[in-house]
Amino acid sequence: MKTIKGPALFLAQFAGDDAPFNTWDGITRWAADCGYKGVQVPSWDARFIDLEKAAASTDYCDEIVGLAAENGVAVTELSTHLQGQLVAVNPAYDVAFDAFAAPHVQGNPAARQAWAVEQVKLALTASRNMGLTAQATFSGALAWPYVYPWPQRPAGLVDQAFDELASRWRPILDHAEDCGVDLCYEIHPGEDLHDGVTFEMFLERLGGHNRCNMLYDPSHYLLQSLDYLDNIDIYKDRIKMFHVKDAEFNPTGRQGVYGGYQAWVDRAGRFRSLGHGQVDFSAIFAKMAANDFDGWAVVEWECCLKHPEDGAREGAQFVKDHIIRVTDRAFDDFAGGDVDVATNNAMLGI
Numbered sequence: 001m002k003t004i005k006g007p008a009l010f011l012a013q014f015a016g017d018d019a020p021f022n023t024w025d026g027i028t029r030w031a032a033d034c035g036y037k038g039v040q041v042p043s044w045d046a047r048f049i050d051l052e053k054a055a056a057s058t059d060y061c062d063e064i065v066g067l068a069a070e071n072g073v074a075v076t077e078l079s080t081h082l083q084g085q086l087v088a089v090n091p092a093y094d095v096a097f098d099a100f101a102a103p104h105v106q107g108n109p110a111a112r113q114a115w116a117v118e119q120v121k122l123a124l125t126a127s128r129n130m131g132l133t134a135q136a137t138f139s140g141a142l143a144w145p146y147v148y149p150w151p152q153r154p155a156g157l158v159d160q161a162f163d164e165l166a167s168r169w170r171p172i173l174d175h176a177e178d179c180g181v182d183l184c185y186e187i188h189p190g191e192d193l194h195d196g197v198t199f200e201m202f203l204e205r206l207g208g209h210n211r212c213n214m215l216y217d218p219s220h221y222l223l224q225s226l227d228y229l230d231n232i233d234i235y236k237d238r239i240k241m242f243h244v245k246d247a248e249f250n251p252t253g254r255q256g257v258y259g260g261y262q263a264w265v266d267r268a269g270r271f272r273s274l275g276h277g278q279v280d281f282s283a284i285f286a287k288m289a290a291n292d293f294d295g296w297a298v299v300e301w302e303c304c305l306k307h308p309e310d311g312a313r314e315g316a317q318f319v320k321d322h323i324i325r326v327t328d329r330a331f332d333d334f335a336g337g338d339v340d341v342a343t344n345n346a347m348l349g350i
Contacts, residue, residue: 001289001326006297007319008038008076010243013301013308015045024048025067032072035316039068040136040298043078043123044100051119054126061129076296077241079136080123081186086116087172088140088165088192117168120183121175128179134240134295135176136215139165139185139193139202147194165192166205169212176211184241186215195226196234203238213240217300218279219247223269224257229283236291243300244319246277264304271302273311274318281322289324297323 009031020026027048031039043051053060065075082100089097089109098106105111120137127135143161146153176183185193185202193199199214206212216239221228232239249269254260259267274281285297299315301308330336 002292002294003326004297004323007036007316008296008298009036010040010298010300012042022047028068028071028073034313038074038076038296040077043080044082051122055122058129065130077134078123078127080120081138083116083119084137085140087168088142090142090145092145120172124176124179124181127181134182134184136184139191141192143192162201173209173211182213182240183211184213184215188220214238215241217243219245222247232287242297244297245300246272246274246279248272248277270304273303273306274315285322289326
């Protein structure tokens, strides 16, 4: 068994224009002061990293990692959530997602998609240069508008969508293999990979690609009424990244899973700061330890009620309190003894 590393913090929700959240030096010092040992980096945020430079220069990567270490935190992974989203965009979302792209490719879906592919590849190369072994991303979505359709989906629509999705991601995953980095898809509503079944559909089309893996976030499973503990056992060999995020689901006679188009605070399903939702993290950390999860416990703070800085500080302590330092011996070793074949044979009557 292995002891999970952590706590770490995903910086995307904290980046801002004011100090200390607007520079790499400032935000890493702040994270360490909150009690974190690692940070997960949004690779699209130029305030923290120049992605093209990181892919081209190991010296630059050493500077990024070195400054973080001086400030008391490790770089745990890079994130390409926004770029990964743009690898596959249904036309219904062209306008909504255009802002994720560089200005020079906005309004041009083909150019935007090519830019996104290159961005994810650059991040994989940068990850290798930083000595990292996993990278977070989204799959994007072609079929999502048809997840609960009326009228019914035309025959073959979903198969064609997943064939195309796998085709777009295969060269990226091959580059991930060359870099020695696992690409970890956050299983998330809004993505074509939004549960275990859809992940399997994707993985099958990729021939079980070694670098196609999962980012496990139980909050997204709780809000789908999916068994998030069973999921760990099913996909333990593919779960390479872990977001620690809480949620609650309180359906009423007026609304359920879909939330009635309400703002987050008024939905039946809401993300909450750690310890204020319904996710059983004691059970999750126990399963992660038993299944030899070898990564970081990364807090992704999202809450419709609490101030983010309070959530961050409380989250660091929450994860510290839940990480299980695994044992190096069985609790009943005191009652055992050395292997004795003759004694065992006698006890078994053989």
